[in-house]
Amino acid sequence: MTLHRTINLDLDSPLLRVEALTKLYGARIGCADVSFDLYPGEVLGIVGESGSGKSTLLSCLAGHLACDEGRVLYRNRDVVTLSEPERRLLSRTEWAFVHQNPRDGLRMGVSAGGNVGERLMAVGARNYAAIRASATDWLGRVEIAAERIDDRPRQFSGGMQQRLQIARNLVTSPRLVFMDEPTGGLDVSVQARLLDLLRSLVRDMGLSVIIVTHDLAVARLLADRLMVMKDGRVIEQGLTDQVLDDPQHAYTQLLVSSVLQV
Amino acid sequence: MSEAAYNFAYLDEATKRMIRRALLKGLAIPGYQVPFASREMPMPYGWGTGGVQVTAACLTPEDCLKVIDQGADDTTNAVSIRKFFERTAGVATSEHTAAASVIQTRHRIPEQALTERQILVYQVPIPEPLRFLEPRESETRKMHALEEYGLMHVKLYEDIARHGAIATSYAYPVRVEGRYVMDPSPIPKFDNPKLGGMAAIQLFGAGREQRIYAVPPYTRVVSLDFEDHPFEASKAAHDCDLCGAAHSYLDEVITDDKGGRMFVCSDTDFCAMRRAEGHVGRLSPKGAAA
C-alpha cells in the first residue's frame, strides 16, 4: 500500500473556504455568519462551551447537517450543493470524521482489521493479504498490538477504541479530517497519550484538521489556529498562542482564566 | 376451485402487464432490483410466490413448463407449483430440462446447459444481498445506487480472518456486468459459474419482498472474492453413486443408522438421463454396468 499521495497541493490556496455559514434551529441560532479559510496542513481548533454552536458548525461543514445560508468551498467546489453521491464519495476518500464516541465511528460487530480495512475495500482494494498488512501497519501506528487484529472493538478499552477509530479514518490518507471532541470521554492519562499520538500523526501525514473541543489544553497542543465561539458566533480568532496568551474578547479572557484557575 | 373462473395463468392481464414491465426494466438494468406490486397468491409467501408471478407473466399457451425444487421435479413444492399451472394455464409440463421453454427453480440451476429459447425463473426469498449487513431498505437502496459495496467485502474479509476461507456456501453474492451486486437466490455456490454467459434469460422474483431482477443472456456475472482468496465453486468430493457423474452437484442421503451414506445428483432429470444413456455409479444395480 502506498500511503503517501503524490498530489500537488497548492499550499497557497485554501483547502477549505467557509463563507457566512448559518444554521438556524427554528428561531434559535445554531451557528451564524461563520467565515474562515483552512490551508493545507493546518490544524484549526474550534473552542467554546457546550451550546456555543461548535458541534453544529462541524456537522454543517462535514455535510451531516444542511446549513441554511452560506458556502463551504472544498478545493473550490461548493460542498453545500454537492449531490449526496458526491458527498458520500468525498467522505470515504478525501475526508474523515472522528466522532467523540468511538461507537459512532466504528462497526462494533466487525473485527479491528475489518474496521481499518473497510475504507480500503470501499475504494477498491481486493487483495486480502495487502489489506491485512495495511491494517496491521495502522494498528501499530496507533499502538494497538498486531495480535488484536481479529478482536472486535467491544473487547477494547475506550482509549483503544478511539485509536482504532483514528486508524480506520486515516488508512486511506484523507486530506481533511474533522474531529469532534476526540479525547472527550477518556481518562486524563489516556487523553495525554492519545493527544501525543494525534499530534505526531497530524504532523507526519501533513493532515488538515478541524477539531472541535471544549478543552483548551487539547486546543493548545494540537491547533495552529483557534476560533472561539459563543452563542453560535465566532467572537475571536487567531494563532493559538496569541488567542490563549493574549485574549482580546472578554468571553475568551473568561474562558482562558477559568482554565488557568483549575 | 373452478379453474374457468380464473384468467389464463391465474393473474389478470393488467397484473401480468405490470410484472412484464418490471421484467423488462430488470433486463435493461441487469442485477438491479425493480420494486413491483407483488400480488397475494394462493400459496404462501416464501413458497415461491415471486417465481410463480414471474412465470405467470411469461407463460403463453404454447409453452412447456418445468418446475424444480432443490434440483428435483418431484419434491412436494415443485409438484404443487407445477399442478397450479397445469390447472390455471393448462400448459404442457415436462421433467426434461431440454424440453421445457420455461423452467421455474428453487435453489438450483440445471446441470444441462440452457439455450437461447429458454427462460429460467428463480424463486427468491431475500433479494437484497446487503440485507444482513444493513437491515434498512432505505439505506441498502442508497448503497446500490451509489455503488457503495465496501461493506460486502468487509463481510468476506471477516470470514477469511475468522475461518481462513469465505464462509458463504450458498446465496453467494455476485456482481453483474460490473455494476450491481446481486443475490443469486440460495443456489449453492457450485452453481454460480453457470450464472455468467448463460444463453437463457434469467429472471428472479421475490414476492414477499416485492422485487424483480434479471440477468439477460450472455451477461458477465462475477462471484465476489479477493485476488488472493479466489472464489471456488465447490461440491462434495464424490461421484454420483447412481450415474457416476463427477461434475454434478450432489445430495447426501443417509442410508442407515450406522453412518452409511450415498451421494446422488440433486438434478434428478440429469441423473435419469445419464442412467438411460448407460452411465453407472458405485451403487448401480449389478448388471447395469456396460
Add this chain to the structure above:
Amino acid sequence: MYVATKGGERAIDAAHQWLAEERRGDPSAPELTIVQIREQMALAVNRVMAEGSLYDRDLAALAIKQARGDLIEAIFLIRAYRTTLPRFGASQPVDTDAMALSRRISATFKDAPGGQVLGPTFDYTHRLLDFTLMAEGEAPQAARKPADPAPAPHILQLLDRDGLMEPLPASDETPPDLTREPLEMPADRPLRLQALARGDEGFVLSMAYSTQRGYGRTHAFVGELRIGTCAVDMEIPELGFAIEIGEIELTECETVNQFTGSKTEPPQFTRGYGLVMGQSERKAISMSLVDRALRWAELGEDDMGAPAQDAEFVLYHCDNIQATGFLEHIKLPHYVDFQSELELIRKLRRDAGAETCKEAAE
C-alpha cells in the same frame, strides 16, 4: 437400494384428503353453516375481513370454515381470492361523521353532543364462563330506544375549534394503494395507515402496548371511539354522479396525545388515528397509538430508538400473511443449501485439523 424419492404428488393428494376429513371432524356432529359462523362468530369474521382487506361477511365465514378456525389461514384465503377480483373503481372517502352509531365513547369528556353510547361491548362484563351457553344460547332481546336524531360530531373537532388540536389540513390527493404499488420507504402517513389497517391485530396490539410501557411513549387518551355503519358512495362514470352502493361497518378511533411543542409549533394536542373494517376496537385503538408513535419525525420529536417509532420495522413486519409464509417456508426442503453448509463445515474443520497437526509436528 435408494431411488430418488418419488410420489410427492400422491402424498400431497392423500394429505389434502385427510385435511378435509379433519376439517369436518366427527360426522355425527352437525356441520357448521356459513350463516352460523357469520352470525355467531361475528368478531372472527370481522377480523378476517379487516386483515384480508375484503368486506364480505359470507366469504370471510367461508374462509374461517375452510381454515378450520385458523384465522390467519382464513385471512390468507381471502387475500388470495382478492387478488383475482377485477377492480371497477374507487369509492369516495367514507364520511364517518355521518356514521349510524352502534357504539361511541370518549375517555376525554364526560359528555358531548350526541352523547356516549356504550353499545354491544365486552367492557364491564365479568369474564365468567356462562355455562348456560353450553345448553342453549338464546339471548333475550335487549331494550331498545330510537336512535338519537341529533348529530354526533367528532369529539376532536370540538378541541379543534378551540385551536388546541394540531391543524390537519384537508387533502383531496388520492392516497397511494398498498395493494397495487410496492411498499417503498419512506412511507407517508396514508400508506402507513393502510399497512396498519390490514396489519396483524396481535402485532399492532403489541407495538401499541410497547409505547404505553415507555418504548416511544406518546401519552394517548382515547378521544373518541366509534363503531357503526357508513354509506359507501361511488361515482359511476356512466352516470356522472355518485350513488350509494352499500354500507359497511367501521370502527374508528382517534386518540389525543400530549405534545409539548416544537421549534415551529406551540404546545398543543396531536392525534393518532385508527380505522378498521367491522367491529374491531382493540385493533383500532392499537392502530391509533402506533400511528401516533410513527409520526415522531414530522412532529419534531426525538427518535428514542423504540420499535414502534421505526416505520421500516413496523411496516415490513406487520403483515401476518407475509410473516407466516416466510416463517413456515423453512419447512420446505433445503437440502441443497444444507448440503453446501455441510461441505463448508467439513472443509473448515479439515483445515483447522490440518493446522493443529502441523503445529503439533513442529
